[in-house]
Amino acid sequence: MRNAGPPGSSGEGRTEVLRIPAFRLFWTATTIRGFGSAIANVAFQVLIVTVVAATPAQIGILNALGVAPYLFLGFIIGALMDRWNRQRTLVLTSIGRAVVFALIPVLLLLGHLDFWSLAAIMLTLGVLTLFAQSAEQPFVPQIVPRSSLVSANARLGQSETVAGTAGPAAGGALLTLVGAPLIFVFEAVIHAVSAVLQSRIRVTESAPAPRRAGRHIGHDIVEGMRFTYRHKTLRPLALSVHVWFLGNSIVATVFAVFALRELGMPAWAYGIAVAVGGVGGFLGAIIAPAVGERIGAGRAILVGRSLTVVPWLLLAVVPLSSATTMTVLLVIVSIAQFLFGLAMGVEDANDISYRQAIAPDAIQGRMNATIRTTNRIVFFFGALGAGVLVTWLGYAASLGVAAAVFAVAALVIVFSPLRNARHGEAGV
Structure with missing residues (x-):
């Protein structure tokens, strides 16, 4: 197209x-x-x-x-x-x-x-x-x-x-x-x-080139996967976000139960903490363009990935329990949620924009589908495994495992060419 x-x-x-x-x-x-x-x-x-x-x-x-x-x-x-x-x-x-x-x-x-x-x-x-x-x-x-x-x-x-x-x-x-x-x-x-x-959107979309003889949709799917996983910067970006989704599957499964049941936070306090996370996400989205322009797409994504480690490591190592005062619980959990939202706000805009800009229009759908679908497969099985993880290690230790997984997602970028990628390169 x-x-x-x-x-x-x-x-x-x-x-x-x-x-x-x-x-x-x-x-x-x-x-x-x-x-x-x-x-x-x-x-x-x-x-x-x-x-x-x-x-x-x-x-x-x-x-x-x-x-x-x-x-x-x-x-x-x-x-x-x-x-x-x-x-x-x-x-x-x-x-x-x-x-x-x-x-x-x-x-x-x-x-x-x-x-x-x-x-x-x-x-x-x-x-x-x-x-x-x-x-x-x-x-x-x-x-x-x-x-x-x-x-x-x-x-x-x-x-x-x-x-x-x-x-x-x-x-x-x-x-x-x-x-x-x-x-x-x-x-x-x-x-x-x-x-x-x-x-009412005015846009021109032309028909794609016809498939060559003997090719079918399966070939199109494989072509999208090859483009994504053979590209020197898209490959580490995709692998990093897959690992991130594994970590997110753990925290999405564990956090609410940890806060409400293990720590005994009332619903109103939990709601405030989640809302503070929304404030962090909004602020992150506001500063994302400036961060990406100043330090480059790769480093902006790396900042977001690295910052994601902090809130879950904080909740894993700080000795919180149902006996902790509500003020302390609310402050610590709200800080964790704010940092998590801030990290996602910064990285999402730069991550998605880099993907959209680096790929030719004719393969955009397949590239995005390759990354998004694999993310959800990872999340699906990660969420199933998170239940076993909590049973084996407990809530706080499971959040520590999630922090370690998020750290791996950041390290994938550190040791790849994506680290130095900038918006505006190779057609970006």
Whole structure:
């Protein structure tokens, strides 16, 4: 897939991305959808527990259905995104999600929402989300000058962080005020508006070159893997982020239980700590472009990876327990969350932007799918192993293992050419 490129892609300086009409529409659609999804997630949890009355095993199945499409379809859909119109894919998936969300209040009012219907909804949303996310990352370089990719991804990261922080609180309030059916009506409207905004983006996408005789989608997938894992800087970037996801699978499984059960933090204190993490992520996304421009993409990613070690090592070595005063617990856990959010804010914008800029448009979908799908496979099995790890070592030691894994992710960059990579090199 080729296109003429967005205005400014021929090498002009970095611009304020929200002044670019195409990106402004894309950012607005993504932002309102992010807030809506954060609100809907709260309503989903309430439905699962109160309406469906799901057992722990059923809750695990419902959560797994959101990830399952990546495991089975991630590579295939990534290859399709290098041959399909990405804008059309975004519009159709937004319409599809609007229809699915509109179906939920109908099922609620008719009394037909049960485990199996909710499982079908979760699986359908998972597939639609996979298509949308597979189209989004390759689409951004088509509407933003490559010199402004870091700024664009930082803007998207800021919106995502604010939505993830404020959305759940808004969801809880709306759930109390209007109830679950109207929340899902609201969510359907948001996705319909998102589809309209995405359809108004002006971008030129030309058809990809036809496959040579004897080639099929399997060859496309392998070509994407070869490009990713043979590239001198993409290979260490991919390997580093895979290792990072292994560490993240441990902390995502362990942290909430450690804070709420082992340390005895009340829900309000845990919520404050998580919100402080959102503040750190927002700040990291704000400074990410300046950090990347000043020290280079590779070192900016390395700073983020290295900083990720600190919060989990802190929680592993500081002697915390349910007997620790609440003030100390809240301060230590909040500091850890702030540092973790800050690290992700700095590294994400530089990581994603470097990937988008270094890869030719014709292979963007497959390169992103190779990295994203492998990340989720690692996370899936890492989360399963984390339960065994906690049983064997306990909570604090398991967080120490996660810190060690994050350190390995940083070391992959230290001992690779990625360390010296800069935005603007090799077509970046």
